[in-house]
Amino acid sequence: MNYRTILVHLDHSDRSPLRGAVAARWSRAHAAHLVGLVPTALHDGVIPADAIATGMSDYIAESADYLRRRAEAIAREFRASIAASGPLSYEVRLVDGATVDAVARHGRTSDLVVLGQDDASSRNDTVVRALAEQVLLEAGQPVLVVPSAGDAFEGMPKNVVVAWDGSREAAMALRAALPALRQGVRVTLVSLRHPRDEEQAQRLLVPEMIQYLLRHGVNARAESGVTESSFGDALLSRVSDLGADLLVMGGYGHSRLRERIAGGVSRQIFSQMTVPVLMAH
Known part of the structure; x- marks a missing residue:
């Protein structure tokens, strides 16, 4: 597998x-090829409270115009950043559908979807929550989630x-990550178990997986x-101890409802990465 099309969700x-x-x-x-996807949020139903001046005769039309202008500004900023950083095959798509649906649909035409961890800076005027979680479950493609804090992602x-x-x-996650793993200098396969799970080591086929990766x-x-x-907690601790700059993992091994009730690893990583x-997934 190689990444031939990468999609990134862009917003304000x-x-x-x-x-x-x-x-x-x-x-x-x-x-x-990079696709910058900019949902206008028109169908998400919420805009900033102070975005539209009071007394407007057609609030719906003014709201739609505001959201379209905001999306176009995001697209201009993205184009400028690409132009400043060097040659790259890319395009920008402005879409009016609901954000989750738009990212999931367009994500299906890519090899990798780049998303952000839930960001407090956008919570005041959007109904989108846990976008990465929803796209992971609906797009059918791997996602790369960028944390909402820190900036040590230079290389x-x-x-x-x-x-x-x-x-x-x-x-599935390991196979999806192969192009990135090939460029890695250090790759560590981490397996964890609870003290009473004595049989897990035999089930994991670790030596076979190491040989698979080598091939x-x-x-x-x-x-x-x-x-x-x-x-x-243990996985995040190992990521820190090893000084890792990327974590690869499967998401939601059980149903989303069961994960929410039991407090799944996926949900914890999404909130604490x-x-x-x-x-x-």
Whole structure:
């Protein structure tokens, strides 16, 4: 697998320019075509309270005009950033559909969807919540989620942690990440288990996975750990300890309802990530 088309969601949030820069960097590194998708939010139904002057005779028309102008400004900023950073095959798409639907639909025509962690700077005037989570479940393509804090994402990932639990989702995420793993300098396959799960090691087929990666040009090492705490806490701790700059993992191994009730690892990573996360479902 190679990344031939990468899509990035652009909006008016503070982190959107950084997200666009990360997507452009990945596109250049993988010789991919970049699509900047700008949903106008017209069908999301909420705009800033002070965006439209009082006394307007046609509030709906004025609101639509405001949202369109805001989207065009985002697109201009994105084009300017691409022009300033060097040659790249890219396009910008302005779409009027509901944000989740638009990103999921257009995401299906790409190899990788770049999204942002839920960003407090956009919460006052949008109904979109947990966009990355919803797109992951609906687009059918892997997503790269950029954290809402920090800016140490200058280069391509060189120190990658792969969360490996032997699941279908973990296998899909690992395969989706192969182009990035090939460019990594250090790739660590991390497997975690609870103290009472003695049989997990045999189920994971770690030596076989290491050989699989080697045949794909990825020289990885494996480590296993036992934790009494949640897998999410332990995984984030290993990411920090290893100084990783990318986490690869499967998302939502159970139904979304069960994950919400049980407090799934995926949901914890979405809320507490400190490095970009490449996730597949």
